Amino acid sequence: MPRTILTDISSLTWEHPADRAALNTLRAIPGFQQVVNKIASVFGERGIRHLFTASAVRVGPTQRPDLDALWTEVLQTMDWPTRPQLYVTQTPNVNAGAVGFGDPFVVINSASIEHLTREELRVLLAHELGHIMSGHVTYRTIAQIILLVGVQNLPFLAGIALLPFQMAILEWYRKSELSCDRAALLGTQDPDLVLVTFMKLAGGREFGDTLDLAAFKEQAKEYETDGSAWDTVLKIFNTAFREHPFFTVRAGELQRWMASGAYERILAGEYTRRADVKPGEHLGDDVKEASGYYTDQAKAAMGKVGDTLGRAKDAFTDAFKGAAR
Numbered sequence: 001m002p003r004t005i006l007t008d009i010s011s012l013t014w015e016h017p018a019d020r021a022a023l024n025t026l027r028a029i030p031g032f033q034q035v036v037n038k039i040a041s042v043f044g045e046r047g048i049r050h051l052f053t054a055s056a057v058r059v060g061p062t063q064r065p066d067l068d069a070l071w072t073e074v075l076q077t078m079d080w081p082t083r084p085q086l087y088v089t090q091t092p093n094v095n096a097g098a099v100g101f102g103d104p105f106v107v108i109n110s111a112s113i114e115h116l117t118r119e120e121l122r123v124l125l126a127h128e129l130g131h132i133m134s135g136h137v138t139y140r141t142i143a144q145i146i147l148l149v150g151v152q153n154l155p156f157l158a159g160i161a162l163l164p165f166q167m168a169i170l171e172w173y174r175k176s177e178l179s180c181d182r183a184a185l186l187g188t189q190d191p192d193l194v195l196v197t198f199m200k201l202a203g204g205r206e207f208g209d210t211l212d213l214a215a216f217k218e219q220a221k222e223y224e225t226d227g228s229a230w231d232t233v234l235k236i237f238n239t240a241f242r243e244h245p246f247f248t249v250r251a252g253e254l255q256r257w258m259a260s261g262a263y264e265r266i267l268a269g270e271y272t273r274r275a276d277v278k279p280g281e282h283l284g285d286d287v288k289e290a291s292g293y294y295t296d297q298a299k300a301a302m303g304k305v306g307d308t309l310g311r312a313k314d315a316f317t318d319a320f321k322g323a324a325r
Contacts, residue, residue, distance in 0.1 A: 003073075003188075003189045004077075006079055006186060006271065007273075008274050008275055009079060009273065010272040010276070011130070011133045011183075012277060013271040014183050016175060016253070019172070019175040019176050021175075022168070023139070023175075025168060025171075035142070036139070036142055039142050044101075045100060045103060048100055049100065052087045052089065052099075056087040056088060056089035057088045058087050059071065059087065066118070067113070070121060070125065071083075074122060074125045074187050077187050077189075078126065078129055078130075078186065084105045084106055086105065086107075086108065086125075087105065087106070087107045088108055088110055088113065091109035091110055092109075093109055093111055094109060094111045094112045094200070094201055096112060096124040096125070097128065097140075098132050098136070099137065099140070104131075106129070106132075108125070116197065116200060116205070119193055120193065120197045122188050123188050123193060123194050125187070126183055126184045126187020127181065127183060129183065129187065131180050131183075134179060134180065134183075139173075142169070178253050181250050182254065185258075186263075186266060191254075191263075195213060196213055198216075199211060202246075202248070216248075217251065221252065223248040223249065223252075
């Protein structure tokens with residue numbers, strides 16, 4: 001299908017307000033930059049790249065040329081002037097990632113090629129390019145090192161309060177996924193394709209059976225709207241130490257963004273250009289938008305608490321009346 005080339009598009013166009021709010025909170029934690037600098041100095045750009053050069057296959061015109069051509073298409077659609085290297089690694093989980101520090105690159109797991117169609121791979125590649133364009137990769141690489149190695153195995157970080165850092169970076173990591181789901185949509189320009197990819201990432205491919213996108217959309221709606229205040233608390237606990245938001249949550253967030261009209265306006269050419277962005281220019285708008293997002297989330301949670309308390313009061317009153325008869 002023909003796709004609109006998003007000439008000079010800035011990542012500000014798609015970044016989720018919660019992504020920017022969580023990253024600003026992360027940067028404000030005492031010792032944050034110290035942790036980043038120490039981990040980056042120990043592992044380094046060359047060390048990370050050598051790891052994949054030694055243990056993965058670098059994609060190029062003669063090495064997986066179809067995947068290389070697909071990567072070219074994604075870069076062209078998003079009008080990104082540089083070409084990050086792309087690697088395939090033998091890994092059984094369906095996933096991909098952008099890693100590195102100053103010169104990031106993309107790694108796609110071999111299971112993704114096995115389980116996803118060519119167009120679904122486009123979703124993954126556009127998502128990872130979104131991370132690169134948004135400048136997420138340094139912090140995501142730090143997060144991956146912490147998750148892979150474990151903070152207790154990084155003795156050079158001794159003396160730094162790491163639990164708040166770990167919790168905060170995971171919170172931001174999840175929110176950055178919401179931003180780049182939007183980038184995936186802009187890179188593919190096929191909403192159902194992105195949602196089908198989410199469904200497969202959550203539950204696998206058809207394996208000769210039938211997948212129902214409408215049922216998955218309904219499931220996403222059910223997760224977000226059903227449940228008591230205690231269910232809300234359980235969802236927070238279930239999410240706290242995860243790298244990624246649940247796919248039903250991601251589907252719901254993306255559908256809301258589309259419903260806002262933002263996606264159609266971007267395809268019509270109404271978006272922020274990189275050439276027009278000045279450092280700090282949109283900070284006030286970011287804070288306002290992020291504040292609105294978290295206020296809406298808090299109101300929804302408090303509404304559930306109020307509803308639960310109201311039902312508990314009614315049940316108690318009815319029980320008391322019954323006992324008094």
